[in-house]
Amino acid sequence: MGVSLNKIYLIDTETTGGDPNEVIEVAWALFNPNNDPVVHVQRYQPAGEMKLGATVVHGILPEELESCPPSAEAVSFIPLEPGDFIVAHNVDFDYEVIGSPRDVRCIDTLGISQYLWPEIDCHKQLAVLYHLFGYERWLRDLAKDAHSAEADVRMLHLLATQIVQRQEIKSGGQFFNFSHHARTHPKQIAWGKHRGKYLFSTDESEAVPGDYLEYMLKQDLNPYTRQAFMNALAWRENAGGDHN
The missing domain is CATH 3.30.420.10 (Ribonuclease H-like superfamily/Ribonuclease H)
Incomplete structure (x- = not known):
């Protein structure tokens, strides 16, 4: 460094x-x-x-x-x-x-x-x-x-x-x-019932459901998790793209 x-x-x-x-x-x-x-x-x-x-x-x-x-x-x-x-x-x-x-x-x-x-x-x-x-x-x-x-x-x-x-x-x-x-921009969710599923994916078989993300955004989340879920939903609305 x-x-x-x-x-x-x-x-x-x-x-x-x-x-x-x-x-x-x-x-x-x-x-x-x-x-x-x-x-x-x-x-x-x-x-x-x-x-x-x-x-x-x-x-x-x-x-x-x-x-x-x-x-x-x-x-x-x-x-x-x-x-x-x-x-x-x-x-x-x-x-x-x-x-x-x-x-x-x-x-x-x-x-x-x-x-x-x-x-x-x-x-x-x-x-x-x-x-x-x-x-x-x-x-x-x-x-x-x-x-x-x-x-x-x-x-x-x-x-x-x-x-x-x-x-x-x-x-x-x-x-x-x-x-x-x-x-x-985490690739997968690390906790909860959808642990291991992908945030930035349009494949319904492997992605965290969008309605679950919307539900969680109504809960008390730490700022980074909230931003990650918002980023994932925005990425999906734009039909994917580079998130790395």
């Missing part, structure tokens, strides 16, 4: 679960596909209780957080400046729990993975890495600490590097634009 005026941060978080969902661990690293990541990690003490299900996932006990700064300070841990980029696997989740910092741009490797490799049966970060690298022992060993924010950032670095190399992405702006396109 060439020189970019703005920095690209890889981030991952662990949280309490529940509502409100408070951050208890943050890891970040500046992204450079040519170097191993230098990962910075900080834990935080939440104001509320830890949910059992969340504890099972990340293995962090409340007593381990007693001397940590409060969760509300997490937003200042990553030295973000206006115009910088954050990269995460399901980035909207991490962006929200670190405090929704203003004037930064979000890049989602989950949406990109679903766009680039719609044929695989799982798009969790480790599953995508197994798809790309094969069932390698070194990858399994790295994943033994999965759901540790530091280990997840190291895996995120591997995935982000694969994406920018394969797509010949040269800057944070290109990375952001590709992420936005992937999230608003």
Whole structure:
């Protein structure tokens, strides 16, 4: 990747679960596909209780957080400046729990993975890495600490590097634009009763039904899903065309 005026941060978080969902661990690293990541990690003490299900996932006990700064300070841990980029696997989740910092741009490797490799049966970060690298022992060993924010950032670095190399992405702006396109033009729907069916297809046997898309647009959807469904309907009304 060439020189970019703005920095690209890889981030991952662990949280309490529940509502409100408070951050208890943050890891970040500046992204450079040519170097191993230098990962910075900080834990935080939440104001509320830890949910059992969340504890099972990340293995962090409340007593381990007693001397940590409060969760509300997490937003200042990553030295973000206006115009910088954050990269995460399901980035909207991490962006929200670190405090929704203003004037930064979000890049989602989950949406990109679903766009680039719609044929695989799982798009969790480790599953995508197994798809790309094969069932390698070194990858399994790295994943033994999965759901540790530091280990997840190291895996995120591997995935982000694969994406920018394969797509010949040269800057944070290109990375952001590709992420936005992937999230608003997904090839297949990744959830629900029509999971695996195509959004941009006129073949009724393989396409998500148009009336289903119209119904879902009346529901509470995240902005990217809403835009994707609107794009698919507009594409069909125009009798197809290039959407890649």
